[in-house]
Amino acid sequence: MAGVSDTIEQPMPPARRGGLLAGLGRPILNTLQILGEGTFLFFSTLQRIRPTGRTWTRVMIQMVRIGTDTVPLTFLVSLFVGMVLVVQTADQLEQYTQEILGSIVGLAMTKELGPVIMGFLIAGRAGSAIAAELGSMTVYDEINALKTMDIDPIEFLCVPRLIAMTLALPMLVLYADVVGIAGGAIVVAFDPAVKISVHQYLENLTQWVNFKDVVVGLIKGAMFGIAVSNICCTWGLRTRGGAEGVAMSTTAAVVWSFVMIIIFDYFIVRLAILF
Amino acid sequence: MAASETQGVSIDIRALRKAFGGVPVLNGVDLHVDPGEIMVIVGGSGEGKSVLLRHIAGLEIPDHGSIRLNGMDLQEYLRLRPGEKPFRLSMVFQSSALFNSLTVAENVSLRLQEYRMHPVREIQQIVARCLEQVELAGTENKMPSDLSGGMRKRAAIARALAIEPQIILYDEPTADLDPILTEQIGELVKRIQETRRTTQVVVAHNLALALRIGTHIAVLHQGRIVDYQPASALSRSDNPHTQDFIRAANLSV
Numbered sequence: 001m002a003g004v005s006d007t008i009e010q011p012m013p014p015a016r017r018g019g020l021l022a023g024l025g026r027p028i029l030n031t032l033q034i035l036g037e038g039t040f041l042f043f044s045t046l047q048r049i050r051p052t053g054r055t056w057t058r059v060m061i062q063m064v065r066i067g068t069d070t071v072p073l074t075f076l077v078s079l080f081v082g083m084v085l086v087v088q089t090a091d092q093l094e095q096y097t098q099e100i101l102g103s104i105v106g107l108a109m110t111k112e113l114g115p116v117i118m119g120f121l122i123a124g125r126a127g128s129a130i131a132a133e134l135g136s137m138t139v140y141d142e143i144n145a146l147k148t149m150d151i152d153p154i155e156f157l158c159v160p161r162l163i164a165m166t167l168a169l170p171m172l173v174l175y176a177d178v179v180g181i182a183g184g185a186i187v188v189a190f191d192p193a194v195k196i197s198v199h200q201y202l203e204n205l206t207q208w209v210n211f212k213d214v215v216v217g218l219i220k221g222a223m224f225g226i227a228v229s230n231i232c233c234t235w236g237l238r239t240r241g242g243a244e245g246v247a248m249s250t251t252a253a254v255v256w257s258f259v260m261i262i263i264f265d266y267f268i269v270r271l272a273i274l275f
Numbered sequence: 276m277a278a279s280e281t282q283g284v285s286i287d288i289r290a291l292r293k294a295f296g297g298v299p300v301l302n303g304v305d306l307h308v309d310p311g312e313i314m315v316i317v318g319g320s321g322e323g324k325s326v327l328l329r330h331i332a333g334l335e336i337p338d339h340g341s342i343r344l345n346g347m348d349l350q351e352y353l354r355l356r357p358g359e360k361p362f363r364l365s366m367v368f369q370s371s372a373l374f375n376s377l378t379v380a381e382n383v384s385l386r387l388q389e390y391r392m393h394p395v396r397e398i399q400q401i402v403a404r405c406l407e408q409v410e411l412a413g414t415e416n417k418m419p420s421d422l423s424g425g426m427r428k429r430a431a432i433a434r435a436l437a438i439e440p441q442i443i444l445y446d447e448p449t450a451d452l453d454p455i456l457t458e459q460i461g462e463l464v465k466r467i468q469e470t471r472r473t474t475q476v477v478v479a480h481n482l483a484l485a486l487r488i489g490t491h492i493a494v495l496h497q498g499r500i501v502d503y504q505p506a507s508a509l510s511r512s513d514n515p516h517t518q519d520f521i522r523a524a525n526l527s528v
Contacts, residue, residue: 054389137374144334145372148365149386149438150357156389 048155062164066126078176082183102205109180119224123257127232131253134236135246169225170218283311283474284345291340302498311472315489324478365435369447371427373419380415405433425456482524
């Protein structure tokens with residue numbers, strides 16, 4: 001029953017004393033090892049995607065946990081992000097023209113803030129839950145129990161989480177875009193410091209925000225979903241050492257997810273500019 | 276279930292070696308377990324008992340040596356698809372390893388459901404029968420968190436029984452349990468042997484339990500089997516490690 005996930009389940013070698021070079025090299029080697037494990041797990045997960053009814057049932061359960069349960073929080077966060085954007089930008093633009101408020105909010109939300117904030121939100125909320133759940137399953141032998149039952153842990157645990165997060169995140173991004181823009185519109189309507197009408201705000205927004213901007217945002221969301229689920233599954237499955245190990249894995253999974261979201265963001269933007 | 280349906284299989288371990296990070300844990304283990312017997316492996320903490328059990332379960336790959344189940348190499352057995360395996364193996368973990376997000380019934384039936392081994396109604400009947408056998412009838416819809424330590428352990432045994440295994444491995448099945456629950460688990464293991472003739476390997480440091488349930492007892496010391504006796508003859512063993520263990524167990528009672 002030793003199988004595919006074994007490469008990510010070997011105990012970490014004990015920390016040894018060493019000089020400055022060893023001190024510098026160890027974190028680099030650890031980082032490379034985690035990246036390698038994550039890449040291996042990603043391809044192993046892809047290899048195990050089978051369109052069976054059981055898989056889709058598990059995906060739906062994860063979609064509810066990752067997506068549906070995050071909707072209220074998404075609403076609150078993106079509403080206030082949209083509102084803050086208008087307040088800040090309106091103040092800066094007071095001396096020039098506030099007529100471009102709609103395009104600023106629209107482009108910021110669809111291209112950048114919607115996907116990135118949702119990525120962070122999902123990493124903090126659902127990603128940490130995945131790392132903690134898989135971590136405690138690893139520590140308390142539940143992963144081994146699956147193996148002794150001839151159930152592949154990657155197919156059983158990682159496949160539904162990867163699919164669910166990849167599908168749920170773009171939907172949440174779209175929802176966040178709409179709510180964020182609506183939040184901006186509320187400030188435009190009621191804040192006396194904003195001198196334009198809601199109609200002007202929306203007209204300017206629709207002039208500047210095109211279909212491609214929205215699609216790039218959604219692609220970002222899907223990519224962030226893949227990254228977050230993969231990172232959190234990797235850290236969950238490599239957990240060692242009881243409750244402390246679970247806590248460490250969960251923290252590391254969230255931090256790594258944040259960093260990867262920003263790195264992915266940069267490269268997706270670079271690619272999007274080419275097309 | 277008729278005893279003939281689940282005849283146990285033999286386990287043959289030869290020169291098994293395993294090291295972690297250069298530290299040897301198993302130093303050439305040789306052990307034979309007859310079909311249908313209860314083999315209890317005893318030894319102090321850190322002697323490699325659980326590691327040995329995890330090798331039999333296929334959760335560890337040995338550095339050297341072989342494990343054969345009814346003459347079939349374990350690695351060859353592990354490569355077979357679930358439906359092709361000539362016999363089944365279950366393991367009861369020290370932590371019980373029940374899935375906290377599933378009910379007791381879902382835990383017990385997980386493998387049956389995954390491989391659609393029986394119609395749904397039949398699976399429900401198997402679950403009810405297994406839970407009844409471990410005296411947990413009526414707990415089908417409870418969550419593992421609602422169960423006591425002893426009940427969780429019995430639910431884990433029910434899960435192991437559900438696939439009608441020919442081998443059951445127990446890793447410290449009575450750890451953290453009081454003497455009454457320990458007695459109950461011991462009785463349960465004995466009853467499984469009587470009714471199913473399943474080969475059972477129990478890792479324990481509770482010598483009283485080992486003597487009560489074991490057909491044979493193997494003493495593991497520094498990664499080697501240093502003594503192997505019928506349970507009834509263990510106290511007469513002249514092996515110094517066995518004597519040390521018996522003395523320590525008597526002192527701790």
